[in-house]
Amino acid sequence: MGDSTLKSPPSMVEGKLDMEQLQIKDFTAESSILEQPSTLFPKITGKIGDLVKDYNYTLYKLREETGTDTSPTAQNLDTILKLIGTVKLHGAHADIVIHSDNTMQLQSRNVTGLSREKDLYNIAKSILPLEAEVLDLKKRYRERFMELNPGVEIKEEFSTIIAGEWIGPGIQKGVAISDLPRKYFVILSVSINNAWLPNEPYADIHNEAVGIYNISRGGFYHEELVFNDVKRSREKLHAHTLAVEKECPFAKTFGISGVGEGIVWKAEHPLGSDARFWLKTKGLQHQVTNTEKLKNKPGGTELENAKNFAEAAVTVNRLEQGWAYLEEMGIERDMKGIGAFMKWVIHDVEVEERTEIEEMLINQALLKKTMTAMCKSWYMKRLDQM
Structure with missing residues (x-):
């Protein structure tokens, strides 16, 4: 990640976004391209075509800012996006939003204020008593962020978001993680400065002793999305996804064998700090569209x-x-x-x-x-x- 004070948009190399010079700032609320920030977890596309379209449109807007004339529908066929995948867990989505004064807010995908009284899966009942442990996680993520990004200021106007999945017995059916001995909170993504962090450099941050795990426990997948061969790219992603559906790697670490849901793919950072460049692939049993x-x-x-x-x-x-x-x-x-x-x-x-x-x-x-x-x-x- 680069210096968040950079003012100019990223440069172009052979019609592509220059990944080495692309800065976080260009994919945060300060960019004219994005909407106002929200603490709610973003909706991830399940369509490669949508990701490609968003990439091309982003390139078009950045070129427009630099005065380079191009069409928003132009196909950048020489583009290759490196993707990093983690196991998609079939549970109940939940976020821990930690504000600058260290107050905690729990939310689901649709409800911004979960409480002990208003909580379908009793997430708040389990997480709210872990305030000290959650604040320690925030501290560890921020410290790691500063180590990896020397000189970059953490902006307190943006809350730290620990996005996760609440999994275990009684939440969903037909998946291996439903057979876990108890419910767990699994960290999927963390946002600092209104930008999502890469998973791999933070893979060891968790507190399993209190039931807070990291999605890295299920391993990582590495593939490429080749714009001029989307069919072959889709086949490779699908092969990994079917393997997860057959045997959930996350559940397997607990000695449980059974069905998994799929994989969430994120473009290599810094592009992956923006959820528009994420992709979900589901196994046949969990697909919602044909x-x-x-x-x-x-x-x-x-x-x-x-x-x-x-x-x-x-x-x-x-x-x-x-x-x-x-x-x-x-x-x-x-x-x-x-x-x-x-x-x-x-x-x-x-x-x-x-x-x-x-x-x-x-x-x-x-x-x-x-x-x-x-x-x-x-x-x-x-x-x-x-």
């Missing part, structure tokens, strides 16, 4: 295409996520909750499948109408099973 398989199929009518897309995007796994969202938000799962359920599922599809929707020219009005009918039918059947 829309990419439609790309090579012959086109039909607008209605037929919208119906086929909806059937590929609104999978049982995605519907179950929407069902779980209602429980997390305290929304009664009855007929009054059907609106919130449909809104969540449809929005999730529109966000995660945006590239495919555009590329396949899917009529969004027809798609939304079809998805609404599918969600209503599934929800009604789910209510009957209660």
Whole structure:
């Protein structure tokens, strides 16, 4: 990581972002490219196409700042991104947000203020009593950060975020980590100065004695995303992912054999400090979409295409996520909750499948109408099973 006081944007080398000169500042809230910072953990794309598009757009904006004329849709086919992967755990996401005065705030993916009274999985009940241990983790991360980045100031206006996964019995089904003897908090990523740190240099920071583990326990994966051979890159990532699904490396360290969920890939730093350049790959049992398989199929009518897309995007796994969202938000799962359920599922599809929707020219009005009918039918059947 470089000097955060650098004022100029990163230089270009043969049409690519110069990784050696790219600075953290260019991917923090100070950059004109990004939105205002949020403590909520970012949504990670499951689409290589989205990552490539974000990379190309970022390059376009940086070139625009330097006065170099280019198109935001230009393909930088000579680009090779080095990716570093860690095991994706199927639990309940939870973050520990530590403010400058060392007060702690717990949050889930959707709820910014978990408490003993408002907490579906009793995360707060387990983590809040560990204040001294959590503050020690903050201290160790900051000390390591200063060692690795001499001369870089830690900006107190940005909270330290220890993002993790709450795993163990009673949280999820069908994965090996559900057979752990108790619930654990696993550190996935840490943010300092509103930028996510690389995992490997901080792999030894944890406190297993109190149930706080580091995702590094499951090992690291190294691959490349080659822009001019995305198909081959996807195959390599998929091979690693299927191996994790067959045997979860994280659970295996506890002597437990069984199914894993997938892998989270992050671009090599400093680019990886921005979650837009992360990618999640899931095993077949945990995929929430099959829309990419439609790309090579012959086109039909607008209605037929919208119906086929909806059937590929609104999978049982995605519907179950929407069902779980209602429980997390305290929304009664009855007929009054059907609106919130449909809104969540449809929005999730529109966000995660945006590239495919555009590329396949899917009529969004027809798609939304079809998805609404599918969600209503599934929800009604789910209510009957209660």
